[in-house]
Amino acid sequence: MDPHKRSVTIEVMAADERVLGGGRFATDLAGYRAMLDYVRRWTERVWAIEGCNGIGRHVALRLIRDVQDVVDVPPKLSARARVFATGQGRKTDAIDAHSVALVGTRMAGLRSVVNDEELAMLRILVDRRRSLGEDHTRMISQLHQLLLELIRGGAKKDLSAAQAKALLAKVRPRDAVGKTRRRVAAELIADLERVYKRSKEADKELKQLVVATGTTLMDLHGIGPSGAARLLVEVGDITRFPDRDHFASWNGTAPIDASSGDQVRHRLSRAGNRQINRVLHIMATVQLRNPTEGRAYFDRRKAEGKTSMEAMRALKRRLSNIIFKTMLDDAMSPAVENARTTGPGGQQGDDSGSGAAGSHPHTGSSDKPLPGPATTKPKTPLPAAS
Numbered sequence: 001m002d003p004h005k006r007s008v009t010i011e012v013m014a015a016d017e018r019v020l021g022g023g024r025f026a027t028d029l030a031g032y033r034a035m036l037d038y039v040r041r042w043t044e045r046v047w048a049i050e051g052c053n054g055i056g057r058h059v060a061l062r063l064i065r066d067v068q069d070v071v072d073v074p075p076k077l078s079a080r081a082r083v084f085a086t087g088q089g090r091k092t093d094a095i096d097a098h099s100v101a102l103v104g105t106r107m108a109g110l111r112s113v114v115n116d117e118e119l120a121m122l123r124i125l126v127d128r129r130r131s132l133g134e135d136h137t138r139m140i141s142q143l144h145q146l147l148l149e150l151i152r153g154g155a156k157k158d159l160s161a162a163q164a165k166a167l168l169a170k171v172r173p174r175d176a177v178g179k180t181r182r183r184v185a186a187e188l189i190a191d192l193e194r195v196y197k198r199s200k201e202a203d204k205e206l207k208q209l210v211v212a213t214g215t216t217l218m219d220l221h222g223i224g225p226s227g228a229a230r231l232l233v234e235v236g237d238i239t240r241f242p243d244r245d246h247f248a249s250w251n252g253t254a255p256i257d258a259s260s261g262d263q264v265r266h267r268l269s270r271a272g273n274r275q276i277n278r279v280l281h282i283m284a285t286v287q288l289r290n291p292t293e294g295r296a297y298f299d300r301r302k303a304e305g306k307t308s309m310e311a312m313r314a315l316k317r318r319l320s321n322i323i324f325k326t327m328l329d330d331a332m333s334p335a336v337e338n339a340r341t342t343g344p345g346g347q348q349g350d351d352s353g354s355g356a357a358g359s360h361p362h363t364g365s366s367d368k369p370l371p372g373p374a375t376t377k378p379k380t381p382l383p384a385a386s
Contacts, residue, residue: 001049002096003056009093010035012042013101022097027059036066048073048104050096052113053234064115071110077103111240119233122209126229129202136195139188146185150178161192215330220322221292222283231323234276238327244320251276253320255313268313280316280323287315294319 002009004027011022020042025035039045047063049056052072060070082091082099104110143164148154150171155164168186173179206225210218210232217228241247248254252272258265287294294315301311 001047001056001059002093002100003049003051003059004093005055005058007031007093008035008059009097010039011094011097011101012039013098013105015105017102017105019098019101022094024093032059032062045069046071046104048100048110049113050078050100051075052111060113061115064113070113071104072113073100073103073110077107109240111236118209118213119236122206122213122229123233125202125206125209126226126233129199129206129226129229132195132199132202136192136199139192139195143185143188143192146181146188150181150185161189161196164189164192214333216326217323217330220283220326221290221294222286222319223279223323227279227282230275230279231327234273235327238324238331241324244324247324248317248320251280251320253277253280253313253317255317268309277316280319283319284312284315287319 006028007024007026009022009024012020014020021038023035023038025031025038045068047060047068047070049060049063049070050073051057052060052070054075056072060072063070078096078099081102082095085095085099085102140159144154144159147164147167150173151167155167164185168182168189171182173182203225206229207218210225210228213232215228215232217223217231218225223231238247241250245254249269250272252269252274254269254272256269284294288298297318298311298315301314302308306314
């Protein structure tokens, strides 16, 4: 399936890659029912949907509620399949659906999508918390620009709403442009105060939900409620990674070999999950600001002749290993097992495993150098459309 907001395009492909059918359907109730009626003739099926953590999530969850087997196809994999299938990067919905079907048929270890209410709540809240942080950054930048035009030299870099309000109180422009700048700056400060309040409330709610999962991620120096929630949401079932090296490759902290001839060197990887890479970068930055084991490790690498950037990359890789071990230990912990079967409110919850980030206990598709045949087969017949 190539999903969109108001329509989806599907292609039905057999295990031998014969195209059996396909079509375009609306995502409203009538279109969804028509799609289910269309595929009813194929009693054994797996839905391979592109981008189940993004635009494909809404239709993936509907299919899961109708007891369908769904696997997530990363957009990068379908893009590669499209180039090989067409000989170029030409895109149409039908071509995209065909490339997704090829990946779903050929690749083993694609991540299964399940409906975990606890992780779904965490995803909503952590996405909201991130948007609040982005709003804060944008408004602070605008405020600094206005204060620079109102005050000689502007304001200091780390500026709070209260400090900005005190600075603005001393400014009394007489021209119309200056008065407009001051009024807009005052409005931005008021908006910042509201963002501060909402961010604190979001952090408090996130912390409660993260603690309810039983994870010990927040015990690590540099991991707060947002970072722990992001890790839980994006990683899902940590046991799907065979070892810490695969996990580092997935999050982009494993360096890429760029050696040539007698010159042996490695470079920074720009691949991998950038949101988790950001969590690791924040964790490393916090540790460097304090007398921690991370700071000591960074200093040792610098003493060995590494540059600051090289030492930072090495530290992030080390922290990736620590997070992998922590999440693996948590997965084997009875406390976490209890949290999985009991919702945050103390009620019996979904015990089906992880969220859309993946619950397949095998190597992720990004970790496999060569495609293999898909082995997942659905066991449940299609229920009545709803």
